[in-house]
Amino acid sequence: AQSVAQPEDQVNVAEGNPLTVKCTYSVSGNPYLFWYVQYPNRGLQFLLKYITGDNLVKGSYGFEAEFNKSQTSFHLKKPSALVSDSALYFCAVRDLKGGNFNKFYFGSGTKLNVKP
Amino acid sequence: DTAVSQTPKYLVTQMGNDKSIKCEQNLGHDTMYWYKQDSKKFLKIMFSYNNKELIINETVPNRFSPKSPDKAHLNLHINSLELGDSAVYFCASSPRTGGNTIYFGEGSWLTVV
Structure with missing residues (x-):
C-alpha cells in the first residue's frame, strides 16, 4: 500500500531562518507526491507537487520541495520563514494503481511554528 | 468564485439526529471525495465518486x-x-488523470452533543 510519513509532529523555527518539514514515502512504482497547507479553521490548500522531472519542485508562497529517490523523501523547504507560514502541513501521495487510482494518502501532519 | 463549496460550515446537533452536508464543485472535475479529519488532525478518506459512480468506499459505518x-x-x-x-x-x-491535484472545500465542523 502507498503511504507517507511525517516524523515530526511539530517544527519550531525563528522568523528569517530556513525551514524544513520532513516527509518520507513508501510506494510501488513512481510516486506522485504533494504538499498541502492548512491554516486554522480552513481547508487544505495545495502548495506543490512532484510528478516527474526536476527533483527540486517550486511551489506557492516561496516553498519548494526536494524529491530524493534514494532516501524516499520529499521534504518541504523554505529559505526564510515568515510568521505567516505558521500552519499545519500535510504531505500526500496519490495511488495510481487499479481500483485505488483516486486515493490520496495523507501524512499525519506537521505543525509549523514560526516565532518572531 | 469558490471552487469547492460545502454547507453548512458549522453544525451542532444532538445524538440520534439525521443531518446532511452538501458539496458542490465548479472546477469541472470528474472525481469528488469526502474526507474526515479527526481531533488529532488526521485525514482519512471516506468515499470517492467518479462521474456519479461510487468508486471508493472505505470502512465507514453504513x-x-x-x-x-x-x-x-x-x-x-x-x-x-x-x-x-x-x-x-x-x-x-x-481531475481523473493521475498527476493532478486534489482541491478541498473549507470544511464542515460537525459537533454532536
Whole structure:
C-alpha cells in the first residue's frame, strides 16, 4: 500500500531562518507526491507537487520541495520563514494503481511554528 | 468564485439526529471525495465518486450515505448521529488523470452533543 510519513509532529523555527518539514514515502512504482497547507479553521490548500522531472519542485508562497529517490523523501523547504507560514502541513501521495487510482494518502501532519 | 463549496460550515446537533452536508464543485472535475479529519488532525478518506459512480468506499459505518446527483455535487447524509461522529468533514475534487491535484472545500465542523 502507498503511504507517507511525517516524523515530526511539530517544527519550531525563528522568523528569517530556513525551514524544513520532513516527509518520507513508501510506494510501488513512481510516486506522485504533494504538499498541502492548512491554516486554522480552513481547508487544505495545495502548495506543490512532484510528478516527474526536476527533483527540486517550486511551489506557492516561496516553498519548494526536494524529491530524493534514494532516501524516499520529499521534504518541504523554505529559505526564510515568515510568521505567516505558521500552519499545519500535510504531505500526500496519490495511488495510481487499479481500483485505488483516486486515493490520496495523507501524512499525519506537521505543525509549523514560526516565532518572531 | 469558490471552487469547492460545502454547507453548512458549522453544525451542532444532538445524538440520534439525521443531518446532511452538501458539496458542490465548479472546477469541472470528474472525481469528488469526502474526507474526515479527526481531533488529532488526521485525514482519512471516506468515499470517492467518479462521474456519479461510487468508486471508493472505505470502512465507514453504513449510517453514512453519500449521494451524487451529478458530477458537480456530492452530498453526505448521516443517520443516527453519535458523539464519535464529531469531526471536520472535507469535500474535495480532482481531475481523473493521475498527476493532478486534489482541491478541498473549507470544511464542515460537525459537533454532536
